[in-house]
Amino acid sequence: MKQVATGVHQLSIQRFVNVYFVEVGLAGEWVLVDSGLPGSEKTIIEAADKLFYPGTHPQAILLTHGHMDHAGSAQALAEHWKVPVLAHPLELPFLTAQAVYPPADPTVDRGGSLAFVSRFFPPQSFQLRDVVQALPTTDADQTVPYLPEWRWLHVPGHAPGQVALFRESDRTLLGADAFATTNHESVPAVLLQQAEISVAGAPFNYDWQQVRQSVQLLAALRPQAIGCGHGPVVQGPEATEGLQRLAEAFPMPAHGRYVHEPARLDANGVAYLPPAPTDPLPGQLKVAAAGALLLGSAALLLQKQRRRNQNKYPQPQPREPRVRRTGKAPQ
Template sequence: MNTVAAGVTQLRIQRFVNVYFVETGTPGEWVLVDTGVPGSAKTIIAAADQLFYPGSHPEAILLTHGHLDHLGAAIALADHWRVPIVVHPLELPYLTRQAQYPPRDPTVGGSLAFMSRFFPAQLPNLGTRVQALNPADPAAPYLPGWRWLHVPGHAPGQLAFFREADRTLLGADAFATCHHDSIPAVLLNRPQISRAGTPFNYDWQAAQQSVQTLADLEPEAIGCGHGPVITGPAAAAGLRALADNYPVPAHGRYVHEPARTDANGVAHLPPAPKDKLPQQAAVIGASILVAGVAWFLTGGRRRKTTRVSTKRRPVPAPHNRRGVGD
């Protein structure tokens, strides 16, 4: 576990995604922000027992958004602790299976985009466990002194949380504190403020504006959904640099036209570009098959020829020749 700021602790789950324990200011009371990937419940419960006291439970679970690496253990934890799950209203249709998020875009490039082809698309149904925060009240639920900010572009109802008193920011996946387009960089946890979730960003203009909004806060401590804690001057400077030079991909489904969403889910999707990987994989597979058949046939003939050419001929039995005078 790593300290972000006073009363804010980061727990890294499976070297990939972060969750946060945030104290409310009342002794023994705290809130969990995000729940990691599926199967993370025992790890999070054990960390909470260690950080606070055995049997400790939060006042609520706040989800920055509903992608599977953030809500993975939400049902298990909410049922174990008997606490509500709070989200932005625009996330509700996706978390109650009334709608699906805009499809990921594996054509934008990078190792994360490649891997995204194999991520499950179906999300668990949170049912009555989930409730919406009040969009008219900027105060973060259950967290005095904190406010939430709506930062779409990666998920329609994505939330960031900011504490003005010490300028602490939990940035969700509006950006990352590691090179998020590279799976090896994420696993190595090298600090680098960068764009986040490239194959999952459905509106690049909104994503850029969200980073601009957060950079204007000039945070002094940052924790995101992916990557290490960054504090001090590097936090604000790195975020400002990203906002001023936000790298929109050269190509991709949502680069020139975003998906449009509303309170019911996805309202419009731009056409999907042709994904060349399946075709390339088929060509490679066919080439391997042809090469294998050719090897088998030529190898078989070669073995047969070798057997014929090395067969030993019978050697005549020796006999004595008698001379005329014997």
């Protein structure tokens, strides 16, 4: 577990996804930000007991958005701790099984290894109707419930109701998946937790213009400490300047399903999806499979031919050497 700033701790689960323990300001009172992958509840509970005290529980669970790696253990944790789950209203259709997120785009430019595996991700939706509540959006300064020193900012593009959290007093930013603090295009970078402020979750970004605007909004805050959904803690000038560089030279993909025409979402979920581009991988896999089948068939035929030849032209068996008899008695 690593400290982002005073009263803010990051727990990295399986070196891939982060959750945050944010103290309210009073002893033993805190809020959990995000809930990790499905099955992460035991790890999170044990970490909370160690950080605070055995049997502790948060005031609430705040989801920055509802993707599987952020909301996966929300139901189990909410039931264990008997606390509410908070999320932006635009996330509720996806957290109450009324809708599923736009399909991932495995063809997006510079999607890296994440683009490849995104083909195999199941549709993302959860049924949290009994525990989830809408984050209040009428407050002018967007104060975070239970966290009076923090405010939330709407940063869509990756998820329609994605929010980031910012504490003005020390300029601490929890950026969700508006961006990442490691290079998602590189498997070694993710596994080794190499720090680099970069685009997050490219195959799952449904509106690239919004993604860029969200990065620019957060960069204008000039944060001094950053924790995101993916990647290590980044602090000091590296945080401020790294995010500013990403905002100023945002690497807009050259191609992809949602690059030139975004998906449109509303309070009910997905309202429109642009046509899916041709994915070359299935065709390539079919060609590879056909080639493998052809090679296998050729090898089998060759083996059968060899057996026929062996039966037709049997190899002469080697003769046993003759023993010369000398007529002498054994010694």
